Amino acid sequence: MVAFVCNWCTYTGADLAGTSRLTMAPNVRIVRLPCSGRIDPLMVLKAFERGADGVIVSGCHPGDCHYTSGNLHARRRFAIFHDLLQFFGFEEDRLTFSWVSASEGLKWREIVDGAVERVRALGPFEGFRYDRLSHGEPLEIPISTVAPAPAPAGGQA
Amino acid sequence: MKELQELSRSLLADGQVNVVIGWEQGPTGARPVFVTKPEDADRLIFDQRCVHNLAAYLSPRRPNVGKLGKAAIVAKPCDAKAVAGLIRESQIKREDVVVIGVRCGGVLADPASKEALSAETVSERCPGCESREPTLADHVLGDMPPPPPGERRRDARIDELEAMPPAERWAFWQAEFERCVRCNACRQVCPLCTCDRCVTEKTQPLWIESSAHSRGVFAWQLTRAQHHAGRCADCGECDRVCPVDIPLGLLNREVARIVERRFGFEMTDDPAAAEPIGAFRMEDEQEFIR
Numbered sequence: 446m447v448a449f450v451c452n453w454c455t456y457t458g459a460d461l462a463g464t465s466r467l468t469m470a471p472n473v474r475i476v477r478l479p480c481s482g483r484i485d486p487l488m489v490l491k492a493f494e495r496g497a498d499g500v501i502v503s504g505c506h507p508g509d510c511h512y513t514s515g516n517l518h519a520r521r522r523f524a525i526f527h528d529l530l531q532f533f534g535f536e537e538d539r540l541t542f543s544w545v546s547a548s549e550g551l552k553w554r555e556i557v558d559g560a561v562e563r564v565r566a567l568g569p570f571e572g573f574r575y576d577r578l579s580h581g582e583p584l585e586i587p588i589s590t591v592a593p594a595p596a597p598a599g600g601q602a
Numbered sequence: 603m604k605e606l607q608e609l610s611r612s613l614l615a616d617g618q619v620n621v622v623i624g625w626e627q628g629p630t631g632a633r634p635v636f637v638t639k640p641e642d643a644d645r646l647i648f649d650q651r652c653v654h655n656l657a658a659y660l661s662p663r664r665p666n667v668g669k670l671g672k673a674a675i676v677a678k679p680c681d682a683k684a685v686a687g688l689i690r691e692s693q694i695k696r697e698d699v700v701v702i703g704v705r706c707g708g709v710l711a712d713p714a715s716k717e718a719l720s721a722e723t724v725s726e727r728c729p730g731c732e733s734r735e736p737t738l739a740d741h742v743l744g745d746m747p748p749p750p751p752g753e754r755r756r757d758a759r760i761d762e763l764e765a766m767p768p769a770e771r772w773a774f775w776q777a778e779f780e781r782c783v784r785c786n787a788c789r790q791v792c793p794l795c796t797c798d799r800c801v802t803e804k805t806q807p808l809w810i811e812s813s814a815h816s817r818g819v820f821a822w823q824l825t826r827a828q829h830h831a832g833r834c835a836d837c838g839e840c841d842r843v844c845p846v847d848i849p850l851g852l853l854n855r856e857v858a859r860i861v862e863r864r865f866g867f868e869m870t871d872d873p874a875a876a877e878p879i880g881a882f883r884m885e886d887e888q889e890f891i892r
Contacts, residue, residue: 486824487821524860526828533771533820534770
């Protein structure tokens with residue numbers, strides 16, 4: 446599972462959960478961004494495309510944004526994204542939106558444990574694994590990525 | 603029609619505009635035309651086959667049209683909404699375009715159709731449309747027609763889809779999207795797709811995979827819909843040009859419903875109306891956020 450979190454609240458909250466030695470599900474990999482306003486729906490889709498079974502999107506509570514209103518703009522975008530995914534029949538429980546502040550280490554644990562539990566009940570995400578190219582077999586086409594930059598000439602031995 | 607031709611002729615002759623963007627009779631049906639000389643104004647027509655949204659030609663993405671000089675555009679009420687959208691988003695200036703509004707009672711699904719307007723032949727978006735007459739217009743032509751024939755079918759279809767269990771809905775959309783060949787016709791025809799560089803063309807990083815498999819298609823369709831939230835004029839052009847008949851009209855309508863339900867915004871042809879995206883209210887609903 447992947448969590449896209451804002452630097453100022455949720456990331457700090459998750460950090461607090463860590464320094465407080467809270468035990469929680471180990472499934473989540475955190476991607477830290479400057480603000481929840483930076484979280485593009487395409488990032489969430491990309492995570493699912495690359496094999497994530499669940500995604501958490503989290504930022505500051507309304508009114509607490511480090512940049513005053515980034516989370517409020519994000520909220521409108523997420524609202525449309527959420528409703529559209531619903532309309533497409535995407536399993537709602539795979540995507541968790543939350544507000545977690547810097548002092549809410551305990552809430553972060555609840556969010557992570559809850560999301561992992563819901564996704565575990567659904568099993569792996571296979572929405573993109575079968576299509577007309579796969580002929581009923583799981584699709585194992587390598588995901589196209591940007592080629593890594595070539596090593597500099599005369600590089601390390 | 604005479605009215606339209608005379609007005610265009612005088613606009614061109616007086617030098618008020620350099621080009622009139624309208625429709626003419628083509629070899630198979632109505633088609634867009636650029637009239638630059640007063641003597642050519644007789645080519646202009648307007649009837650129920652004038653389906654195309656000509657506002658797409660005003661977009662700065664088409665600099666060749668801009669080079670023709672100041673334009674007058676013939677606009678149905680839904681086209682006027684797209685013109686208003688372009689003005690709202692600072693793509694064009696109000697004073698740089700003369701809008702010749704035409705009253706409209708619905709158009710045919712096919713600009714080459716020879717049939718009369720009826721519940722069967724009308725474009726899917728028209729039944730239920732309440733805009734008869736554009737308000738964003740320097741001139742308004744034509745008689746007030748009766749409302750478009752037929753029932754508002756799309757909303758009923760959306761309700762039907764929403765009543766399905768999510769897995770069935772997923773299967774429905776995946777089957778529809780499976781036909782997508784990523785030709786980007788929906789984007790090319792859209793008057794409000796004004797980006798110089800579309801996110802679907804970005805390769806570093808590659809946001810939307812370009813091949814036509816389910817991952818890339820889903821990302822594209824979702825992004826297209828999302829990027830038109832609160833902007834779509836519902837002119838139905840993407841739906842019409844889709845070569846594989848993906849029901850994009852349904853999607854556009856659903857997005858419009860989401861925006862109306864959540865933010866109380868309805869697309870108008872008022873260029874000063876506030877847009878829902880890029881704005882917020884403290885008390886926006888957030889029932890989906892934990």
